[in-house]
Amino acid sequence: MITVTGARKNYGSFAALDDVTIDIPSGSLTALLGPSGSGKSTLLRSIAGLEALDSGTVVIGGKDVTNVSPQKRDIGFVFQHYAAFKHMTVRDNVAFGLKIRKRPKPEIDKKVNELLGIVGLDGFQHRYPAQLSGGQRQRMALARALAVDPQVLLLDEPFGALDAKVRTDLRTWLRRLHDEVHVTTVLVTHDQEEALDVADRIAVLNKGRIEQIGEPADLYDRPANDFVMSFLGSVAKLNGQLVRPHDIRLGRDPDMALAQKAGTAESLGVTRATVERVVHLGFEVRVDLRNEATGERFSAQVTRGDSAALHLQEGETVYARATRVPELPEAEIPVSL
């Protein structure tokens, strides 16, 4: 378990961490998620001991390490741009921590072979870092961080510099690696899809504070506030409320008749909107709409079947209604038809 309590860190008058308290359970993969400048890296670096807190404490595995140097915190750290030893082979890079700890050679060989297998770099031990792809280099970095059996693995946007496809592959790989080695892992990312995909728990940061901590599905379905909701996925504003695009139902005649009778569509929780664009995204169809009353643009996500049944055409009017809002999980919004 990692426990950070009342962490504060100022740069001049700017609060990078503003009273942050968080428990990171042993064996979990926890993501620190937030926009640029929200304090994610500062929090991670404080856990690592690379940043000294102005106040607050860091406890790792029951030991108060607030004033302990990074080398003595029993952590492995991987940065976005991993500084490999260029003149050393992959094997020697991975073995580095074990060598400086003066471990016997057979133990080092065994450990390095095992780790190269785990990170999928079997057969690459004699290459130099320059002869690896970006993804392979980051996997080597992970092997090096894991070589000394750290209590905690800290990852600061480890796949941030790689292209989208490699990134997605590596996060799936990281999840599998974590299931295999179970080391308590903290991952900094600004990519909500990455956090939702790999983490057991997500802490959402904003302006140096934690907005919410929870399991991915909890945060997605029951966000504590508008910030968390908007940060974890697309949102649309309907009748002043934020809803997910896939929680919007589009309709035609019955709603239209009802709305005309009542005078205003809004009073019935129904929004009159013009179809601006219909985009086919495989199974799903995204419908870009413009609220006819306010001019606000929003998108709804419907199935191919629903889209076909509605014969959606650009320029036409449809009626949009939220079927579910996060503040009322699982509840249908009552519509008095």
Ligand SMILES: Nc1ncnc2c1ncn2[C@@H]1O[C@H](COP(=O)(O)OP(=O)(O)OP(=O)(O)O)[C@@H](O)[C@H]1O
């Ligand atoms: N050494 C420093 N001196 C001054 N300001 C700093 C320093 N390090 C960080 N900051 C500021 O503290 C804030 C938080 O930085 P931090 O790196 O923790 O954010 P982040 O959430 O990791 O952002 P990013 O995703 O862009 O890396 C930022 O506004 C940053 O400019």
